[in-house]
Amino acid sequence: MIFLFLTSGLFLGWTLGANDAANVFGSAVGSRMVSFTRAAVTASVFVILGAVLQGSGAAGTLGRLGSVNAMGGAFTVALAAGLTVYAMTRAGLPVSTTQAIVGAIIGWNFFTGNAVDTGALTQIVTTWVTGPVLGALFAFGLYHLVKISRRRIKVHLLKYENWLRMGLMVVGAFGAYSLGANNIANVMGVFVPSIPLESADFGIFTLTGAQQLFFLGAVAISAGVLTYSRKVMETVGSNLLELSSEAAFVVVLSQALVLFIFSSSALSGFMVRIGLPPIPLVPVSSTQVVVGSVLGIGLYKGIRNVNLKLLGSIASGWITTPVAAGILSFLLLFFVRNLFGIDVGHAVSPLSAGGAGANTSTIIRYSIPVLLLITAVYLVYLVLSEKKKTERLNKKYYE
Amino acid sequence: MSLFTRTNRELSIRIDEFFDTIEIGVLIFKEGIKAYVNGDDSAFQNHLAKIDDLEGKADKLQRSIENDMIVHSILPQQRSELIKLLWQLDEIIDTSKQSLNEFYIEMPHIPSSMSHEFISLAEVSGNAAEELIPAARAFFREPHLVREKLIKVYFFERETDKAAFQMKKKVFHELNDLSLAEKAHIRYITHHIESISDSAQAAADMLASMAIRQML
Numbered sequence: 001m002i003f004l005f006l007t008s009g010l011f012l013g014w015t016l017g018a019n020d021a022a023n024v025f026g027s028a029v030g031s032r033m034v035s036f037t038r039a040a041v042t043a044s045v046f047v048i049l050g051a052v053l054q055g056s057g058a059a060g061t062l063g064r065l066g067s068v069n070a071m072g073g074a075f076t077v078a079l080a081a082g083l084t085v086y087a088m089t090r091a092g093l094p095v096s097t098t099q100a101i102v103g104a105i106i107g108w109n110f111f112t113g114n115a116v117d118t119g120a121l122t123q124i125v126t127t128w129v130t131g132p133v134l135g136a137l138f139a140f141g142l143y144h145l146v147k148i149s150r151r152r153i154k155v156h157l158l159k160y161e162n163w164l165r166m167g168l169m170v171v172g173a174f175g176a177y178s179l180g181a182n183n184i185a186n187v188m189g190v191f192v193p194s195i196p197l198e199s200a201d202f203g204i205f206t207l208t209g210a211q212q213l214f215f216l217g218a219v220a221i222s223a224g225v226l227t228y229s230r231k232v233m234e235t236v237g238s239n240l241l242e243l244s245s246e247a248a249f250v251v252v253l254s255q256a257l258v259l260f261i262f263s264s265s266a267l268s269g270f271m272v273r274i275g276l277p278p279i280p281l282v283p284v285s286s287t288q289v290v291v292g293s294v295l296g297i298g299l300y301k302g303i304r305n306v307n308l309k310l311l312g313s314i315a316s317g318w319i320t321t322p323v324a325a326g327i328l329s330f331l332l333l334f335f336v337r338n339l340f341g342i343d344v345g346h347a348v349s350p351l352s353a354g355g356a357g358a359n360t361s362t363i364i365r366y367s368i369p370v371l372l373l374i375t376a377v378y379l380v381y382l383v384l385s386e387k388k389k390t391e392r393l394n395k396k397y398y399e
Numbered sequence: 400m401s402l403f404t405r406t407n408r409e410l411s412i413r414i415d416e417f418f419d420t421i422e423i424g425v426l427i428f429k430e431g432i433k434a435y436v437n438g439d440d441s442a443f444q445n446h447l448a449k450i451d452d453l454e455g456k457a458d459k460l461q462r463s464i465e466n467d468m469i470v471h472s473i474l475p476q477q478r479s480e481l482i483k484l485l486w487q488l489d490e491i492i493d494t495s496k497q498s499l500n501e502f503y504i505e506m507p508h509i510p511s512s513m514s515h516e517f518i519s520l521a522e523v524s525g526n527a528a529e530e531l532i533p534a535a536r537a538f539f540r541e542p543h544l545v546r547e548k549l550i551k552v553y554f555f556e557r558e559t560d561k562a563a564f565q566m567k568k569k570v571f572h573e574l575n576d577l578s579l580a581e582k583a584h585i586r587y588i589t590h591h592i593e594s595i596s597d598s599a600q601a602a603a604d605m606l607a608s609m610a611i612r613q614m615l
Contacts, residue, residue, distance in 0.1 A: 032475040147614075157539040157613075158407040158414075161474055244476060244612075301615050 002195055005071040006213075008079035010220040013187040015085055016097050017047070017224020020183065022232040023255060023286045024175035027248035028168040029233040036230050042169065043176040043229075044222035050180025050263075051218035052211050057265040057281030059185035059192055059210065064120040066105035067193040073108055073345035074190040076336045080104040080329035081186070084321065095321050096285035099128065101186045103322030107329030113347040123280040128318050131258055131284035132292025138254035139296030146246050164245045171253040178259035180218055185283040188217035194345075247297050254293040255286060288317065406471050410464060414539070417460040417485065418532050421492050424453040425528045425595070428495035432521035432592070435502045436514045447499050454496040461489050480609050487602040488535065491528045494598055498591045507588050508581055510574060513566065520562045520592050527555035527596035531603055538610055545610035552603040559596035563589050 025039035068074045081100040088095035102124055109116050150160065188210075197209030207215065243251060261267060261279055268279040333344045431446035464485060468478050501507075509517055534548035566589050570582050577585075 032472045151541075151543060154540050156411050157477075157542075158411045158473065162407050 002071065005075040006191060006195075006216065008075045008082055009187055009191055009217060012078050012082040012085070012097065012101075013217045013220030014224040014228075015082060016183060016187060017221035017226075018228035019089075019224075019232055020097070020179060020286045021047075021176070021221075021225040021229040023290045024179060024252060025168075025172050026233045027243050027251065028172060028245075029230075031243075031245060031248065033165050033245055033248070034168055034172070036233060038169070039172060039233065040226050040229065042173050043179075043225045046173045046176035047180035047221050047225065048215065048218040050177035050182075051184035051214040051221070052180075052207070054177075054181035054263055054265070055184035055188075055214040055218075056210055057268070058182050058263045058283045059189040059214075061120055061123060061280065061282045062101070062105065062185045062189035063193060064117050065102065065124065066109045066114060066116070066190075067348060068105065068108055068190045068345055069193055069348060070343045070345040071191070071194045072336055072342035073112070073333065074194045076332045076344055077101070077104045077108050077190045077329055078187075080107065080332050081325050084325040084328055088321065088324065096287055096317055097183065097186045098283045098285045099317060099321035100325040101190065101283070103325030104329035105190065106322065107326035108333060108345060110326070111330050111333040112345045114345075124282050125318070127262055127280055127282040127284050128288070131262065132288045132295075134258050134261070135254050135289040135292030136296035136299065138257055139250050139293035140300050142250045142253060143247065143297050143300050146250055150246070161245065164249055167249050168245070168252065171249060171256055175252045175256035175259070178256045178263065179286055180221065182259040182263040182283050183286060184214045184217050184221075187221065188213045189283070243294070243297070250297060251290060251293040254296065255289045258289045258292075259284060259286060285317070406467060407473065410467050410473065411539070413460055413464055413467075415536070417457060417464065417488070418536055420453050420457045420460065421488050422529060422532045424450055424457065424492040424495055425525045427453065428499060428595070429521050429525040431499045432502070433518050435499075436509055436517050443499075443503070447503055450492070450496045450499055454492050457489055457492050461485050477609065477613075480605065484535070484602060484605050484609065487598065487605060488531070490598045491531075491595060491602070494591070494595050495525075495528075498588075498595070501588065501591060505584070505588075507584050508577075509585070510577065512574070513569070513585070516562065516566050516569070517589075517592075520559065520566060520589065523555055523562055524559040524592050524596040527552050527559060527599040530555060531599045531606070534603065534606055538606055538613070542610040542613035545606055549603045549607055552599055556596040556600040556603075559593055563593040 021040070021043045025034060025043055028034040029036050029039050068077055078101070081097065081104040084100045084103070085095050085097055102121075106116055106121075108114075155163070191213055192210045195209070195213060197212050199209060200207045200212060262282050262284050264279070265281060268281060272278050336342050337344045427446050427450045431443055431450065434440075434442035434446060465482050468474060468482065474481060530548070530551040534545050534552065537544045537548055567586050570577065570585050570589075574582070
């Protein structure tokens, strides 16, 4: 019975693997720098490792947003998110699994009469903005670093390409690990409270109940990578991101870093130890972080390269996806409970709201203004340097 | 990965060898023209045989480089441009060989008053091609230096055009003792020597745009 309820989560995992693996290895495979088989096997292995070893942080935050306390409810919430992603992808609209699952959980909260934890919600929504912005900042800085290094080391182009090939494999593995660590919460997070499995002792290591669920979800993601991501990697991967090999390397590394930051309990703990506010452990949309990173490279190459449509598509996704998933989740929960008589959950905290207010407000108080300031400084710098850059590029070789 | 490392190392050696071949070919061409104009037949024959070998070697190298780049998926994003560049560079040694062969087959009559001009034209046209090679080498190691290295190519190409124009003008306006057939023949030969610098300019244009894209 548990497996039957888990199918919607596994389906969600499969779609995530089929689509989001292209964010990690798409540009490398699309440009034929890395073969699909090598990319798929690496992605599969590291997604599982990331999910099992580091998936609990982001899942915890989703749990605070709405602790779905019945298997029927978890099944319906995951199904609503999966269907939203599927329908919006078919309609060609920008969509993110992360935002869909958040919307679906809020739909469950409304349906069961649970109050929405505004602290957790603010924390999550904040990272939707900071994720792509951080991706852009990382990409800008890293690309600058790569370009400077290339100029200094004077390595032969063929040797450099060899390094990039190996680099793409390494950062791809790191990206897949971070994707598993961060996005497993989207796939299995809602099932954790309703399916309390006992810890499994394998002698040399023990898997908690949540880790067992994450393992199953990660296997579904891997299945998506192995069975359906080839087409996405070879077509969408190269079409969406027409990047040079070094730009692809930077984009994947930036995305991996952002996803890692928002899923690493150790890093968050370290921040607290050195007297800084903790990093919110929240699932972020890998696609939007990739788009942010591509925009960062666009900014580096000149502000005219920034496609404002991409920014618009990110912003529209923040609203349309959760709203659509929330409404669908509410409607599906209604039918599942009233038509099939399945328990979809009950109210736990109808009146209490705002659990993580202190941490969240600290984060917002520090991170948003800092990021906005850095972005503003970058923009001013870029606008000022634009003219100089254009002049340099247009300079004729001879009079 | 080790396979890639080995292939890439071998390929970079072959690319350098290809550049060496083109460079030597251009030097041989210049010497060949000098020998012909000075009437040193044995030296001319010797240069003709050498350039023939070098052209064959360049063709073989070009094909093997292209083949390895495709088979081992090396530089997938720049590959088509690089292959075009190699083709354009090969065109330089092809034209040089063809020019010397035309001198050998057609044995054009070079008036003594034009000997110096012919040697100078071959020199300056060859210089355009010679200056291209350091720029092409720089593309692989220091793409930011390509632009400044290409300045000389464009300079020599312009000088070649000027020299060829003056020579054609002299032949048709001043050398009235030559027959129309001889004048037309000299014009044709001049044009052929001039086309080496044109090929160098075409390759330079490609190299410039490739280098800019590398730097962005």
